[in-house]
Amino acid sequence: MKEQLETIRQEATARIKEAENLKELQDIKVTYLGKKGSLTSVLRGMGKLSKEERPVVGEIANKVREAITNEIDEKTETLEKKALEEKLRNEAIDVTLPGRPVQVGGPHLLTGIIEEIEDLFIGMGYEVREGPEVETDYFNFEALNLPKGHPARDMHDTFYITNNLLLRTHTSPVQARTMQQYGGMQPVKMICPGKVYRRDTDDATHSHQFTQIEGLYVDANVRMSDLKGTLNTFAKSMFGEDREIRLRPSFFPFTEPSVEMDISCKVCKGDGCSVCKHSGWIEILGGGMVHPNVLEMAGYDSEKYTGFAFGMGPERIAMLKYGIDDIRHFYTNDKRFLTQYHHAKGGAL
Amino acid sequence: MFVSLNWLKNYVDIDSLSSEELAEKITKTGIEVDGIEYIAEKSRGVVVGYVETCDQHPNADKLNICQVDVGEEQLQIICGAPNVRQGQKVVVAKPGAVLPKNFKIKKVKLRGVESNGMICSLQELGIEEKYVPKDIAEGIFVFPDDVTVGEDVEPLLNLNDAVLEFDLTPNRSDALSMLGVAYETAAILGQDVKLPEETVHSAAEKAADYVSVSVKDPDLNPYYGAFIARDITIKPAPLWMRNALIAAGIRPINNVVDITNYVLLEYGQPLHAFDYDQFGSEQIVTRRAGQHENMTTLDGEERTLSNENLVITNGKEPVALAGVMGGLNTEVTDDTTTVLLEAAYFAPSTVRTSVNDTGLRSDSSTRFEKGVDPNRVEKAGWRACHLLETYAGATILAGPVSFDALDRSEKTVEMETDEINKRLGTAVTADDVVSILNKLQFSFEQDKDTFVVHVPTRRGDIAIFEDMLEEVARIYGYDQLPFTLPEGASQAGGLTGKQQLKREVKQYLQSAGLMETITYSLTDEAMIDKLISPELKEKRPTPVQLAMPMSEDHKYLRLSILPELLKTLAHNRARTQSDIHYYELGSVFVTNGEPITRQPDEKLRLAGALTGLWISHPWQQEKKPVDFYLVKGIVEGLFDYLDIPAAFEQVELPDMHPGRCATISINDRTVGFLGQLHPAFEKSMDLKETYVFDMNLEAVLDDYTNTTGYRPIPKYPSIARDIAFIVDEDIKAGAIQEAIAEAGDPLVKNVQIFDVYKGEHLPEGKKSIAYSLFYQDPDKTLKDDEVEQSYQQIVSTINEKFNAYVRS
Incomplete structure (x- = not known):
């Protein structure tokens, strides 16, 4: 019987070694270790053995069983690994094929710029105010020190609806409305973005509709140097720490003194290039100290309150920032234009 | 305003600065210099020559052979100009000379005859044609006799001048004169201003013997001065004056006209020269025009006036529209010998009105409109008389005859x-x-x-x-101001809740895959009543029309964002951009009744338009066009995001697909619509299948309540049950869903449709809709019989309500 067991073991080992797949291995397991398997039938014949022989043969038989089981398990593991490798090999794909595109939306470039400016001033304690696009002559002009017949009205080619109603030519009426609402009683610190309209023929540099964003700060003892400091803070955050600002005298009917602000040209760093028309400076915004007539008309005592205001054009900022050559792009909404500005925020002009 | 630096040097010393440095200083101090123009590109080797002889070329009718003395030598030059004559002093480019545009002069042979140089026109020296006096526009330039042969022409013709272009703000009309610019420059440089010569050797004869002045409306015409200049010879103005006018952008004409223009630019005071002999009377009467009074202005146009216009008359008829333009009959001509020179102050308002009425804007009217310096009116008259005396041989009569009620106080x-x-x-x-x-x-x-x-x-x-x-x-110096920050009490800035919400709505739509657009608020007549949302249309809004639109395309304020948005889709499609997914957030303008007297209500709306493919991934055969349910999903997602329950109901709207359009409502109030455009409308707009949505965002945001509480996460498991009903085809899935939710309340937490089927195995006119029901009890684990009971309740309700039966 010992010989018989030894033969079974050798035979099984040989077959396990040759087995090529899990199915074969399963068959081997059944053949030797199953209920009707050869090892089982050998063990069944143990009853015929003597008392002394039985434990010895039993031990041998158990060892054989153990050995076969181990060999099968080992082989199973090997084959499984091989099968998995085979499967993975078959699953290989061409990773250079393009992925499934994701629909990505995004803000309009002007929204990106406006929100960036909003956030900057919100950080400095400003609130955001909005106002109607159809304005009265009073708020668009008169309340801003532009009485009827004032020559400076020529600066604004206005779309009138009636003698008294018009499409606002600037966002400044929101200043007048806000001050009037506050009734001369409390400080004002606000910015107002929005659409404005001018009676222009659309071309590369003119648009009958465009956007503006304006700021207003009214309080006791506001100084012109505060305007300069505020604009400097704004310019450095918006366009970069290395940029310088320069104020030049200008004229707006609603401010006195009035300023125009330039920032140093990023491209030539002040040496003069085509971007800055060889001046080293790029005009960014206009502003000034709120005209006493504007304060008085809104109910503020101009002896007690002073203030500053400023306004700028997001289109101009965007055009300078990205080198856009035609203002109409903002309103044509060509997909090839819009998709360039998925992430319109950040970056310096 | 063009400021010639050579001219400016007459009044203020600017020699220490380059033109660029001066421009920079002026800009920084308050007047923006828009650019620096040089009169002409540099020329080299161009001198004054004297035409000794001028004979016709033997082989060419139109050419002359000239022997020209250029100082050191005599040159034979062939000249084709029609006005070349023996005895002229002309501009000669010698061989080796370089003219603008790098035009090099060489010795050549023309029709067999040697030509050693060129006799030049002003254009050939780089002066723009429009400034070249008309009589020599086709020919060479001829110097006055007092120039020296062989002299460099560059300073003589002011070719070395630089001109600053001022971009003047409306307040700085003082800089509309060279004297004003001189004061500004002097202030910047800390210098004095040298004033021009105004002295006149008046004759004993009185101007008052020639003319009387009567002013009917002193408010409009507080000063009128009439100077008389006799014995005038009309000829070209002196070269320096012609040079100055050309530099300032004015074409020289003759001495009298040039002098009035020169003084206009020098003093900022417009003057007018009448031919005294053609004046028609010996009296000047200024008055308001009569209603519908006619006059013919210098340009030959017949003008109909009103009593807002001020006219200068000879007591009978208008001879000039005050401050704007003279009349044709009294114009100075080559035959003029006596000039009546007007120096007056006209009120800005009347000149402005006349300019607007006639559309005539000139260097004169621009200055009157802004208000001229009252202390310079008469001085300008004297300055012109001084120049007439010097350069037109005039005798100035004692005067002027004037009306004077002008306030000259400071x-x-x-x-x-x-x-x-x-x-x-x-x-x-x-x-x-x-x-x-x-x-x-x-x-x-x-x-x-x-x-x-x-x-x-x-x-x-x-x-x-x-x-x-x-x-x-x-x-x-603005650059000397310190940088400070306001010292007032600080306050927290920020967005209002609604502004924040607006940003969130945009972010939602962008993350859903839509691109934001900004289109025009003004649309055209054909589009103004298109695609107006039903709840808005119900109010019968009056389209708001511009009084004077710039174009037919932008005439009305929009009542819907969609038409202009759809135009952008068509624009893209025409450029082979066919997959477009756009949204826009903006105002529409609603008012009622005519005429419009109040500001329209500006309603914030949110609209979207989608066309083409939503997903395009060809190599995996994935291609999903935009469809109704995609758009509805985006809209539903927005309401989910805002946690506002919205309902959708089938509706038929103009220009929309009759079977694929729904209203959007919250709390039984319609706030918008969505659906597919009508194919006919799509075609009319050059669009393919296109889906849109539009809603009153303000109404939606008003309904938003910020969640401040907390809904506990369910602790007990949910149980899912599926059920399919067979119903008539026209029954709406949404109605069944609603009824299920109602009948299953409170255990049914969620109902989802997972299949809709029509066709084989179903009776004609029937469809099957399958729902997944999710049961959950927040307080305990549900038992099968509870679910079964609710399930049966739902089945019987739906069967009864929709004549449905359960599909087994």
Whole structure:
């Protein structure tokens, strides 16, 4: 019987070694270790053995069983690994094929710029105010020190609806409305973005509709140097720490003194290039100290309150920032234009 | 305003600065210099020549052989100009000379005859054709006799001049004159202004013997001065004056006209020269025009006037529209010998009205409209008389004859250094202020730190303290102002809840895959009543129309965002951009009744338009076009995001697909619509299948309530049950879903449709809709019989309500 067991073991080992797949291995397991398997039938014949022989043969038989089981398990593991490798090999794909595109939306470039400016001033304690696009002559002009017949009205080619109603030519009426609402009683610190309209023929540099964003700060003892400091803070955050600002005298009917602000040209760093028309400076915004007539008309005592205001054009900022050559792009909404500005925020002009 | 630096040098010393440096200083101090133009490109080797002889070329009719003395030598030059004559002093480019555009002059043979140089026209020297006097536009330039043969022409013709182009703000009309520019430059450089010569050797004869002046409306015409200049010879103005006019952008004509133009530019005071002999009377009467009174202006146009216009008359009929244009009959001609020179102050308002009525805007009207310096009106007249005497041989009669009610007083402004520093944030001293006022040449009285400034009338823009503050600040230097931040109480800035929400809505739509657009608020007549949302249309809004649109395309304020948005889709499609997914957030303008008297309501709306493919991934055969349910999903997602329950109901709307359109409502109130455009409408707009949505965002946001509580996460498991009903085809899935939710309340937490089927195995006219029901009890684990009971309840309700039966 010992010989018989030894033969079974050798035979099984040989077959396990040759087995090529899990199915074969399963068959081997059944053949030797199953209920009707050869090892089982050998063990069944143990009853015929003597008392002394039985434990010895039993031990041998158990060892054989153990050995076969181990060999099968080992082989199973090997084959499984091989099968998995085979499967993975078959699953290989061409990773250079393009992925499934994701629909990505995004803000309009002007929204990106406006929100960036909003956030900057919100950080400095400003609130955001909005106002109607159809304005009265009073708020668009008169309340801003532009009485009827004032020559400076020529600066604004206005779309009138009636003698008294018009499409606002600037966002400044929101200043007048806000001050009037506050009734001369409390400080004002606000910015107002929005659409404005001018009676222009659309071309590369003119648009009958465009956007503006304006700021207003009214309080006791506001100084012109505060305007300069505020604009400097704004310019450095918006366009970069290395940029310088320069104020030049200008004229707006609603401010006195009035300023125009330039920032140093990023491209030539002040040496003069085509971007800055060889001046080293790029005009960014206009502003000034709120005209006493504007304060008085809104109910503020101009002896007690002073203030500053400023306004700028997001289109101009965007055009300078990205080198856009035609203002109409903002309103044509060509997909090839819009998709360039998925992430319109950040970056310096 | 074009400022010739060679001209400016007559009044103020600017020699120490380059034109670029001067431009920079002027810009920084308050007048923006838009550019620096040079009269002409550099020429080399161009001199004055004397035409000794001029004979016709033997082989060419139109050419002349000229022997020209150029000083050191005599040159034979062939010249084709029709006006070349023996005895002229001309511009000669010698062999080796270089003209603008790098045109090099060489010795050549023309039709067999040697030509050693070129006799030049002004154009060939680089002067723009429009400034070249008309009589020599086709020919060479001829110098007056007093130039020296062999002399360099560059200074003679002012070719070395630089011209600053001023971009003047409306307040700085003082710089519409060379004298004004001189005062500004002098203030910047701290120099004096040298004033022009105005002396005249008046004759004993009186102007008053020639003409009388009567003013009917002193408000409109507070000063009228009439000078008489006799014995005039009309000829070209002196070369320096012609040069100056060309540099300033005015074409020289003759001495009289050029002198009035020169003084206009020099003093900022428009003058008008009438031919006295053609004046038609010996009296000047200025008055308001009669209603519908006619006159023919210098340009030959017949003008119909009103009594807002001021006219100059000869007592019978108008001879000029005051400040705007003279009449045809009294124009100065080559035969004029006696000139009646007008120097007047016309009220800005009347000139402005006349300009607007006639559309005639000129160098004169521009200055009158802004208000001329009252102290320079008569002086300008004397200056012109001085020039007429000198350059037109005129005898000036004692005068002028004038009407004078003009206020020439100076305004006074008080200021204190403390207040200046408080407003500017500076630390200027009284001495600084004195220095600044002196630079400006403003007279003043000083009492320590208090100043009373007498503002010269040339600076009509200065009236109050703040105006003087700007003067002080700009001469002090804006770049000298410190950088400070406001010292007032700080406050927290921020967006309002609604502004924040608006940003969130945009972010939602963008993350859903839509691109934001901004289109025009103005649309055209064909589009104004298209795709207006039903709840808005119900109100029968009146389209708001512009009084004077710039184009038919932008005439009405939109009542819907969609038409202009759809135009952008068509624009893209025409450029082979066919997959477009756009949204826009903006106002529409709603008003009722006509005429419009109030501001329209500006309603914030949110609209979207989608067309083409949503997903395009060809190599994996994935291609999903935009469809109704995609758009509805985006809209539903927005309402989910805002946690506002919205309902959708089938509707038929104009220009929309009759079977694929729904209203959107919240709390039984319609707030918008969505669906597919009607194919006919799509075609009319050059669009393919397109889906849109539009809603009153303000109404939606008004409904938003910020969630402040917390919904516990369910602790007990949910149980899912599926059920399919067979119903008539026209039954709406949404109605069944609603009924299921109602009948299953409170255990049914969620109902989802997972299958809709029509066709084989179902009776004709029937469809099957399958729902997944999710049961959950927040307080315990549900038992099968509870679910079964609810399930049966739902089945019987639906069967009854929709004549449905369960599909097994």
